Amino acid sequence: KNEVEQSPQNLTAQEGEFITINCSYSVGISALHWLQQHPGGGIVSLFMLSSGKKKHGRLIATINIQEKHSSLHITASHPRDSAVYICAVRSAVGGTSYGKLTFGQGTILTVHP
Amino acid sequence: SAVISQKPSRDICQRGTSLTIQCQVDSQVTMMFWYRQQPGQSLTLIATANQGSEATYESGFVIDKFPISRPNLTFSTLTVSNMSPEDSSIYLCSVIAGGSGELFFGEGSRLTVL
Numbered sequence: 001k002n003e004v005e006q007s008p009q010n011l012t013a014q015e016g017e018f019i020t021i022n023c024s025y026s027v028g029i030s031a032l033h034w035l036q037q038h039p040g041g042g043i044v045s046l047f048m049l050s051s052g053k054k055k056h057g058r059l060i061a062t063i064n065i066q067e068k069h070s071s072l073h074i075t076a077s078h079p080r081d082s083a084v085y086i087c088a089v090r091s092a093v094g095g096t097s098y099g100k101l102t103f104g105q106g107t108i109l110t111v112h113p
Numbered sequence: 114s115a116v117i118s119q120k121p122s123r124d125i126c127q128r129g130t131s132l133t134i135q136c137q138v139d140s141q142v143t144m145m146f147w148y149r150q151q152p153g154q155s156l157t158l159i160a161t162a163n164q165g166s167e168a169t170y171e172s173g174f175v176i177d178k179f180p181i182s183r184p185n186l187t188f189s190t191l192t193v194s195n196m197s198p199e200d201s202s203i204y205l206c207s208v209i210a211g212g213s214g215e216l217f218f219g220e221g222s223r224l225t226v227l
Contacts, residue, residue: 031214035218041205041221041223042219042221043205043207043221045215048213086155100161101146101156
């Protein structure tokens with residue numbers, strides 16, 4: 001079992017739909033990141049969470065530390081949201097493991113006009 | 114925040130040759146990492162680039178194949194040595210901004226080995 005599991009692996013939506021991507025993890029973490037990767041390969045950090053909820057524009061990210069689960073929501077989706085969304089957790093262990101990230105497999109989102 | 118300039122953005126190389134990828138950050142950062150992303154896969158950590166000392170490699174990656182330099186807190190290089198087609202991947206550098214803990218990535222270097 002992977003330490004970080006994302007679902008779904010692929011997601012297709014119509015423009016305007018509400019989208020949810022889920023991330024479950026099994027290790028102790030100091031932070032969880034949601035990343036966006038466009039076809040060119042560049043990666044942008046969308047959110048860093050250690051508790052609660054954050055919102056940026058049409059994007060909302062939540063985390064439940066007790067349940068080891070996080071969700072990324074996109075409201076009023078748009079074709080330009082089409083990308084790979086990656087959940088990554090940062091180890092809570094210190095020493096040489098500090099700062100190391102473990103990545104989910106990514107969710108490929110396609111939003112059609 | 115941190116702005117990362119990574120180059121080359123892409124290259125096509127012959128088997129047996131080596132390629133050096135550069136990563137320049139616009140501010141001093143302590144934590145810098147090199148990742149590989151094979152086609153259709155997620156990111157895999159190659160090593161942590163340590164300023165002034167040898168990089169810390171992850172299981173399955175060795176210094177002879179992926180030598181890393183980090184002469185200061187704003188710059189690092191990753192060399193992919195004696196390349197084979199299996200090395201065809203996107204290579205990315207990443208930093209953690211010390212104060213906020215935010216992540217920043219370079220644009221990636223897409224390497225194709227023929």
